[in-house]
Amino acid sequence: MENYYVIVIGAGNAALCAAIAAREEKANVLVLEKSPEYKRGGNSFFTDGAIRFAFDNLEGIRKVIPNLSGEEVDNIIMPSYTKESFYDDLMKATNHQSDPILANHLVNKSYETIKWMQRNKVAFDLIYDNQSFEKDGKFHFWGGLPVKTYNKGIGLIEQLNKRANELGIEVWYDSPALKINLNSANEVNGLIVEKKGKQVEVKTNSVILACGSFEGNKEMRKKYMGAEWENVILRGTEYNTGDGLKMAMEVGAQPYGQWSKAHSIGTDVNVPKVGDFSKPGDIFKKHSYPLGIIVNKKGKRFVDEGADFRNYTYAEYGREILKQPDGVAYQIYDQKVRPLLRKEYDLEEATYEKAESLEALAEKLPINKNEFLNTVDLYNKAVQDGDYNPGIKDGKQTLGIVPSKSNWAQKVNEGPFYAFPVICGITFCFGGVKSNEKAEVIDDNGKPINGLFAAGEMIGGIFYDNYPGGTGLMSGAVFGRTAGRSAANYCKSFK
Secondary structure (H helix, E strand, O other), rough: OOOOEEEEEEHHHHHHHHHOOOOOOHHHHEOOOOHHHHHHOOOOOOOEEOOOEHHHHHHHHHOOOOOOHHHHHHHOOOOOOOOHHHHHHHHHHHOOOOHHHHHHHHHHOHHHHHHHHOOOOOEEEEHHHEEEEOOOOOEEEEOOOOOOEEOOOHHHHHHHHHHHOOOOOEEEEOEEEEEEOOOOOOOOEEEEEEEOOOOEEEEEEEEEEOOOOOOHHHHHHHHHHHHOOOOOEEEOOOOOOOOOHHHHOOOOOOOOOOOOEEEEEEEEEHHHHHOOOOOEEEEEEEEOOHOOOOEEEOOOOOOOOOOHHHHHHHHHHHHHOOOOOHHHEEEEEEEOOOHHOOOHHOOOOOOEEEEHHHHHHHHHOOHHHHHHHHHHHHHHHHOOOOOOOOOOOOOOOOOOOOOOOOOOOOOOOOEEEEHHHHHHEEEOOOOOOOOOOEEEEEOOOOEEEEEEEOHHHHOOOOOOOOOOOOOHHHHHHHHHHHHHHHHHHHHHHHH
């Protein structure tokens, strides 16, 4: 019977960070991945790689991206993003529901974890295209999210796997974990795994659950989130089906967090039904909506498109799209803003209609034409004067209409006009198991389950209702590293 001190379930960002951290503590580590090798990486594989962390200044960024040239640095305006700002953004996005212990651990360990990842050969880049604007030859960064992993999520997974291999970490693919075994003292002492079609028991002193939430499970989505979520499209891996949550609760783990809500976005109407590993990266999302307006099939607006930067609204607005007739909405832009739209609007995968007039555009869409034209007319009349600046919350708003537009309000009046149809795509669920700042899984009595740890989407209590962009990868890395170190140190008493 095989024996490992630490077994990590999952092979995405959180899981591999956990495995690497445990190996650094001299533990022998096994990683179990339910998917075949060519579909490894979980949801992390599909991200654009944006990763949010606290930093003091541009010099702090240079320690993470050491290859920034002096000339490049001279042309960057980089506001600091303090721990206080990060914490406040997280609390604001979650309506102050985020568990303060978990939130503080995430924020306070973010920068040191980024530097740890960099030491473990994960490379990073600046996000010039979507998180900065150019003015007088200088790039002004905004939104507290200037950094992404090299080559997006694809590069992150490639680099983490390369590092894991260098450290001698063993990975089993096509090997779903089935059951956690506890001894009479309620300590983890083994795991039942399906390997090559057969159930085998692997002895271990600790298990780290880092295998995602339940967004890939139709029955669980319907049960916990409502019938309207049963057939929603899946933006990432189809292998996140709640297996880790079920195994954890079978051994007494306490469910925690907001099981009724999820990270969900507005994505292209023709997006694949599940994440397509042949088209990696987040290429189907449509996130320039703050620059235009969004209408439903009735021709009505239904959200404040300019409530905040897209970093702080996109994970919530997918849910609002799902509530609309047939679960479809249309992002509307005119020629003034068309050159400002993000790169995903120019990809061949982008679905859109174009017309020289609003009337002609409405004819091409399955919407109520008269209501649509009336909506745009009322919106245009409500737009207030002011200085338009997409790099800040400019306060250029509408008055006298509901919903209002709080920033970046410009008249939609210069042809040609564009309509991008979008639907809701789910990323991950906010519900998970209760954990502490050591990433220990907590039971129904409020006590740690000895030898059981969690990371990434498995942890509940961090995100509620909404989500600041880039926090998911950071949370996965922070709690992954924490879980790996905690598990390895726990196992030292068994040597």
